[in-house]
Amino acid sequence: MSASPNDPANNATVELDQLRTRLAEAEETLRAIRAGEVDALVVSTSDGDRVFTLHGADEPYRIMLEQMSEGAASISADGVLLYANRRLAEMLALPLPNVVGAPLERFVAPEDRDALAKLFTRPQGEARDSGEVTFVTGDGRRIEVRVSATPLPETTGQASTMVATDVTERVRAEEELERRVHERTADLARANRELETFAYSVSHDLRAPLRAVDGFSKLVLDEYGEQLDEQGHHYLERVRAGAVRMGNLIDEILQLSRLSRQRFERTPVDLSAVAREIIAELNDADPDREVVVDIQDGLHADADLELARLVLQNLLGNAYKFTSKTETARVRFGANEQDGVPVYLVADNGAGFDMAHAGELFRPFHRLHRDSEFPGDGIGLATVARAIRRHDGAIWAQGAVDHGATFHFTLAQGARPPADAATGQDVIPSWEATGRGGDR
């Protein structure tokens, strides 16, 4: 007699087997719960999955978690909150049952969901990862939360744990600080612009009366010269010389003020070639001078061509000027490497300067020599210092009276001057606001 599918005895045997299997499963679940291996149960009901958390051997840890001032949760592989402490529910301004069982993603601002997912996709065994994420609370507020995610071993049935710290206040404070810095920077830039405009306008307004001083003195000389004695001519020439001198000063101030406003653009510059051009110009201007010039070949820099030329013009021009009373005048342009950046130098064996007064060197209108010795208006090195500053570089000088001067400079951040050198960095003329021009 063979068994038929409809045999009641056979059916009962199959059912019994199934019941045994389910009983075994239930016993295993109970054992796991007793052993503390289970934090929560997901039970399928007609209303969908429900999550039950358990009291077990790990209760002291649960109590600790509940007392934490930070939010804590464990999360399943598909991102569902299996457990959440009360603090997390408070942070989210939601009743705890609304938090547990929900996908974590639901509480995160849409734009931060990718960032959140990244935090939770680290392979297990790796160190925890943390980041700041914007959460949206049950009552619609946005809060900034620092989330630390730790991957868990697979055997726990959970993917990761999360500790969440509300850092909204810190983030707001940072934003406020940033806003204030922004505001101050804008204030400073505005003040700077106003000062530049002032310098510009004053310079122009000063020029007109100067033209009158020089022009009408000259007209007196031309048209009434015969009625003046020699002394009268002399006085009027002194008046004119003063006007010319002041005119040059105004031009220099204008150039100085323009320097921080004009466009700044770095391109590859062949400094050796620029230096050779300038030397040729200096020789043309004074063909009787004999100067031994040594220009190192192949010096290149990423620099603003116009400003780099201005720097070399001033430094080489000074070197020529201050060697005018030296028997065998020598002028050198070269470079050394320091801290990985080239440090350029312009050196001469001329009149030099006393290091005791070196601090004045880069200050506008400060001179270390009498005009009758070496003519000048004291603005050249101030101009150089400003051009260097726009390159984020540094300039410093070393010298000794009658033993020449050496000016070192860089055209990028990096090398710093030696402690005993006179620098052009800390000397900001009082009428000049700090900060650079419009290139920032």
Next chain:
Amino acid sequence: MSADSPRVLLVEDNPDDEELTIGALKRASLTSPVEVARDGQAAVDYLFGTAQQAAQHLPVLIVLDLKLPRVNGLEILKRIRADERTRRLPVVILTSSTEDGDVFNGYELGANGYVCKPVQFDDYTRAVGQLGVYWLVINEPAPPAGDYDIGTDNA
């Protein structure tokens, strides 16, 4: 005779510069009468005002300062270039400003030249004299408007 003599319109608010400029033109042996507009509005009135009796009063050269009370120099230049009667007149800017922005905008608005006022009298006299000689003697001014083919047609 004087109605036919080519006039120069000097737009200048500084009386010192006015005197120096007129003196410099004289020193260059230029005898053209110089009309002076002492602010921007006066220049506009002179060129476009109701007092303006058609073309016979139009200058052959306008020497224009930029920093002027009421209407500034660049604004005057804009209006000169926008008006059919004055748009071909040579305008030379003579100013203290060496600002790139002013030079650029001067040319952008159609100036024929840009001269920075030198501080030294000798340089000033030379500059103004030379610009006077160039525009009043050497340069050929535009004839009155007529039906001239500009000659760029392909026909």
